[in-house]
Amino acid sequence: MVLVSANPYGAFVLDIRGNLLFSISFDEPNYKSQLIDSLHPMSPEKVITDSQRIVDALADHFKVDLDLGNEILKSWRLSRLSHLKNEYHLQIDETDYKQKVRDYAIALSRISVRQHAEGRDTLIAQAIHAIDELQKSFTLLGGRLYEIYALHFPELTSRIQNPATLARIILKHSNRESFSAETLSTFGISAEYVQYIVQHKDESLGANFSVSDLAIIEALAKSVYDLYQNKMQLEKWIETVMNEVAPNLTAVAGANVGARLIAHVGNLKSLAFLSSGKVQTLGAEKALYKALRFKGKTPKHGIIFQIPEVGTMPFWLRGKMARAFASKIVIAARLDVYGGSYLGPEMREKLKEKANLLRKQFPNPPKEASKPNKQSSKKNRSKRRKK
Amino acid sequence: MEIDVRQFKKQKGVYSVKGIMGVSLATENRLPGFSVYGERLIDFKGKEYREFSHKRSKIASSILMGLNIDALKPDSKVLYLGASTGTTVSHVSDIVHLGLIYAVEFAPRPMRDLLELASLRTNIVPIHADARHPELYSDVVDGVDFVYADVAQPNQSEIFMENVKAFLRPNGGAMISIKARSISQAKAPEQVFKEEEKYLEQKGLKDLKKVNISKYHKDHMSIYGTWFG
Numbered sequence: 001m002v003l004v005s006a007n008p009y010g011a012f013v014l015d016i017r018g019n020l021l022f023s024i025s026f027d028e029p030n031y032k033s034q035l036i037d038s039l040h041p042m043s044p045e046k047v048i049t050d051s052q053r054i055v056d057a058l059a060d061h062f063k064v065d066l067d068l069g070n071e072i073l074k075s076w077r078l079s080r081l082s083h084l085k086n087e088y089h090l091q092i093d094e095t096d097y098k099q100k101v102r103d104y105a106i107a108l109s110r111i112s113v114r115q116h117a118e119g120r121d122t123l124i125a126q127a128i129h130a131i132d133e134l135q136k137s138f139t140l141l142g143g144r145l146y147e148i149y150a151l152h153f154p155e156l157t158s159r160i161q162n163p164a165t166l167a168r169i170i171l172k173h174s175n176r177e178s179f180s181a182e183t184l185s186t187f188g189i190s191a192e193y194v195q196y197i198v199q200h201k202d203e204s205l206g207a208n209f210s211v212s213d214l215a216i217i218e219a220l221a222k223s224v225y226d227l228y229q230n231k232m233q234l235e236k237w238i239e240t241v242m243n244e245v246a247p248n249l250t251a252v253a254g255a256n257v258g259a260r261l262i263a264h265v266g267n268l269k270s271l272a273f274l275s276s277g278k279v280q281t282l283g284a285e286k287a288l289y290k291a292l293r294f295k296g297k298t299p300k301h302g303i304i305f306q307i308p309e310v311g312t313m314p315f316w317l318r319g320k321m322a323r324a325f326a327s328k329i330v331i332a333a334r335l336d337v338y339g340g341s342y343l344g345p346e347m348r349e350k351l352k353e354k355a356n357l358l359r360k361q362f363p364n365p366p367k368e369a370s371k372p373n374k375q376s377s378k379k380n381r382s383k384r385r386k387k
Numbered sequence: 388m389e390i391d392v393r394q395f396k397k398q399k400g401v402y403s404v405k406g407i408m409g410v411s412l413a414t415e416n417r418l419p420g421f422s423v424y425g426e427r428l429i430d431f432k433g434k435e436y437r438e439f440s441h442k443r444s445k446i447a448s449s450i451l452m453g454l455n456i457d458a459l460k461p462d463s464k465v466l467y468l469g470a471s472t473g474t475t476v477s478h479v480s481d482i483v484h485l486g487l488i489y490a491v492e493f494a495p496r497p498m499r500d501l502l503e504l505a506s507l508r509t510n511i512v513p514i515h516a517d518a519r520h521p522e523l524y525s526d527v528v529d530g531v532d533f534v535y536a537d538v539a540q541p542n543q544s545e546i547f548m549e550n551v552k553a554f555l556r557p558n559g560g561a562m563i564s565i566k567a568r569s570i571s572q573a574k575a576p577e578q579v580f581k582e583e584e585k586y587l588e589q590k591g592l593k594d595l596k597k598v599n600i601s602k603y604h605k606d607h608m609s610i611y612g613t614w615f616g
C-alpha cells in the first residue's frame with residue numbers, strides 16, 4: 001500500500017509511515033505515465049490519495065481509494081510548506097510558495113472555465129430540440145385525452161383550456177361523480193365554471209365508465225402531465241445554463257430566444273461569427289427562399305421576432321427593430337465567446353429605449369409601404385406560373 | 388462634517404467610517420485607486436479605504452451586528468466557499484493582506500470575474516470547482532485558519548463541515564451564512580436556523596456564536612464556531 005499526496009509541485013508518493021519515496025512534477029508533460037511506471041515495480045495492492053487529480057491519473061492501472069480523512073495525507077495537506085521543506089528539502093520561503101500555489105490554481109481554473117463554457121452550448125441546442133418535441137407530443141396526446149375524457153364528462157372538457165390542467169384534474173379524481181367544488185377550485189378554474197361543472201356531474205351527457213376504463217384514462221393523463229413537467233424542467237434548466245454559458249446573449253435576447261438561435265446554428269461560436277443580417281433571418285429560411293424564388297419581399301425577421309420588443313412593434317418598424325437587435329446579438333455572442341465583460345443588460349436597456357423612440361418618431365405607417373400579405377405573394381406566384 | 392476612520396471594535400483590518408453618509412464599514416484598499424464593483428473609495432490620513440457595505444456583504448453585516456470573527460486577521464489563510472464574482476472576497480483580501488484567500492466558485496460566469504480580480508490581487512487563489520467535492524482542490528488548498536461558506540445550497544451545512552474537516556487547522560474558526568429559504572420553503576426561518584445549529588454542533592463545531600442578519604439579508608443567519616480538530 002502507498003499514499004500519494006498532490007500539491008502544486010507535483011505528485012508525492014509516501015510509504016505507509018509517511019516517508020517520502022519519490023515525487024514527480026505536474027509540469028512534466030507525461031507525468032501520468034511516469035507516475036504509473038514508477039509505481040508498477042512496487043505493485044501496490046492499493047493506492048490511497050486525497051486528490052481527484054491522482055485518482056484520474058491512476059484509476060485505470062491501480063486500485064485507488066479516495067480518502068480525505070487519512071491522517072498522514074491530512075498532515076501533508078494541513079502543513080504543506082513545512083513538509084516540502086523538511087522532507088523534500090525545498091529551498092523556498094512563504095512568498096515563493098504562495099506564488100506557486102496561485103499560478104497553479106489560476107492555470108487550472110482558466111482551463112476549467114474554458115472547458116465548461118464549451119460544449120454546454122451544444123447541450124442547450126439539444127435541449128431546445130427536446131423541448132419542441134415534448135411540446136409536439138404534449139399537444140397530440142393532450143388532444144387525445146380531451147377526446148377520450150369528453151366521452152365521459154363533456155361538460156368538464158368544454159370548460160378547461162389547458163391539457164395540463166385537464167390531466168391534473170383527472171389524476172386527482174377520474175370519475176366525474178367524485179368531483180367537488182372544493183377540489184376543482186384548487187386548479188385555478190373560475191368560480192362560475194366550477195359551479196357549472198359540479199352541477200353537471202350527476203346529469204352529464206357523457207357515458208358511464210367502468211373502473212378499468214378510468215384506469216386507462218388516468219394512465220394517459222399521467223403521460224400528458226409528465227410531458228408537461230418535463231418540458232417545464234427543461235425550460236428552467238435552459239434558463240440557468242444560458243446565464244452561465246452566454247450571459248450577455250441571454251440579457252439581450254432572453255434565454256429562450258438566445259437558446260433557439262444557438263440551437264439553429266449548432267453552437268455559440270458559430271452564432272458569434274454570423275453577420276447580423278444572417279442572424280436577423282435565422283429561422284425564417286423558408287420564407288427567405290420563397291421570397292427569392294418568387295421575387296416577393298424578403299422577410300425581416302426570424303427567431304428574433306419572438307423578442308417582445310421586436311414582435312410587438314407595428315409592422316412598419318419591425319424590420320428596423322429586428323436589425324437593431326440582430327447587430328447587438330452578434331456583439332453579445334462574441335463577448336460571451338471571448339469571455340468579455342458583462343454588458344448585456346445595458347445593451348438591452350438601450351434597445352428598449354430605441355423601441356420607444358421609434359414608436360414616437362414613426363407613429364403612422366409610411367404611405368408607400370404596404371403590409372405584406374398573402375394576396376400579393378399569390379399574385380406573384382400566378383404570374384410566374386403563367387410564364 | 389469631518390470624516391473619521393477607526394478600527395471597528397476588535398475586528399482587525401475592518402474600519403468604521405463616520406462621515407457625510409452616516410456610519411459604514413470599510414477595509415483598507417490594498418490596491419489603491421481601484422474600486423472593484425463600484426464601491427465608494429474614502430481617503431483618510433494618507434490611506435485609502437473601500438466601503439464594505441453591510442447591505443451587499445453578509446460578512447460585513449455579521450460584523451456590524453456585533454460578531455467578532457477572531458480567525459480573520461492580517462496574516463490568516465482563508466478558505467472561502469461560494470466566492471461568486473468576488474465582492475466580499477475582495478474585502479477579505481484587503482483584511483488578510485499578509486495571508487491568503489482560497490476562493491471557490493463553481494459557476495463559470497462569475498468565475499471569470501473572479502479570475503480577473505485574482506490577476507490584480509496577489510493574495511487571492513481562485514478555484515473553479517464544486518465545493519461538494521473537496522478532493523477536487525485538495526492539491527491546491529492547504530491548512531487554513533478560517534473557513535467561510537456562502538453557497539446558498541439546500542445542504543450547505545454539510546458542504547461547509549466537509550471542508551472544515553478537510554482543511555481547517557485545529558483552533559481555527561469557521562463561519563457559515565445560512566439562507567433559510569434555500570434549505571426549506573415550508574419551515575419558518577427560526578426553525579431552520581435551530582436545526583442547522585444543532586447539525587453544526589453534532590459535527591463538532593464548538594462555542595457557536597449566532598447573529599441574525601435578516602435586517603439586511605432576508606432570512607439569513609450567520610453562525611461562527613471554533614474547530615478543535
Ligand SMILES: C[S@@+](CC[C@H](N)C(=O)[O-])C[C@H]1O[C@@H](n2cnc3c(N)ncnc32)[C@H](O)[C@@H]1O
Binds near residue numbers: 443444469471472517
Ligand atoms: C450567495 S452567492 C455568494 C456571494 C458572495 N459570497 C459575496 O458575498 O460576494 C452564492 C454563490 O455560491 C456559488 N455556489 C453554489 N453552490 C456551489 C458549490 N457547490 N460549489 C461552489 N460554488 C457554489 C454560486 O454559484 C454563487 O455564486
